[in-house]
Amino acid sequence: MTTEEKIKKELIQRFGDAYKAFGLSKLMGHIIALLLFSPEPLSLDEITKQLGRSKGPISQLVRRLRDKHLIRKVWMPGNNRKDFYEVEPEVFEHAFRNNLELIKNNTRIAKQLKEKVKSAKNGSLHPVDQRMVEMEKFYLLMEIHFNSFLTAWTKERKKIYK
Amino acid sequence: MTTEEKIKKELIQRFGDAYKAFGLSKLMGHIIALLLFSPEPLSLDEITKQLGRSKGPISQLVRRLRDKHLIRKVWMPGNNRKDFYEVEPEVFEHAFRNNLELIKNNTRIAKQLKEKVKSAKNGSLHPVDQRMVEMEKFYLLMEIHFNSFLTAWTKERKKIYK
């Protein structure tokens, strides 16, 4: 096995683990890693072949990755039949934004539960109320900092790819 | 069912979903939510009873929650046999820090792969190299902003619980 193949294998491996750690499908990580490594866009057939899986799951996960804006379809001249894919230029940013949605959901939980506790207030304040207030503030502040990170990154990225 | 019970049920439900969305066990979310709602620390028996599960999984997940610093054991006077648990005062911060570890792991992946590509450089630069450079910068910048969020939160939290 050449050095390049070893690197490719490790990239696939580690992206799989990372995706799983974030609660996503391991195979999704494999697909991203493979496309990340490939200098050229790959067809579904290529992906299935290189990852040694069958068409079913690849087709489904490629769709999900597209929904998440992590990869995109690219038109290849001279091949009107096959779909080719490559990673989105802003993969990392999009991956982060997907995570941001989960954060926002937490803010929503806190806000809604807080309201419900408040409206059901029966004289004595329930301790969970205080916690929900804290939780909402926590995630709101987090959203602010996450957004400021995104602006900072946009600037930084321009420097890299100018 | 009283309003309070409805709120409790919804809290448990939604924390379960949220935990699952972050790739953790749904039951872990249930335990946290239950403890979050309870004004008093709960024993393992209470938790198993209230969640309608058996001792095995509760025992295991309580340990994992403790490892993650999301809940803690609390000594109860007059009850030397049972272990009682409550949520850590800084649950949200600790939950965030756990996530930060995953982020740091991503930084590590980028750094390591980048090095390997560089050391294996065979004349023509492989496109994955550029991507790894970008990835590392992305997650390093993220770490900076995450840390600044944590400092900001520490300040904010003092205001709430002063």
Next chain:
DNA sequence: TTTAACGTTTGAAAATTATCAAACGACGAT
């Protein structure tokens, strides 16, 4: 010292999720 309650561990069962092979519909190519 004995007993009983407690938390942990463990092997099996249940439930969920991932994966495959095959069938299908769509659409260029011939």
Next chain:
DNA sequence: ATCGTCGTTTGATAATTTTCAAACGTTAAA
């Protein structure tokens, strides 16, 4: 118009994860 290739869908199977019940060791209470 027909054929063949492509991506999707689907029902069955495999693999993984979750859950339970029972056995176990430990330790406070009697």
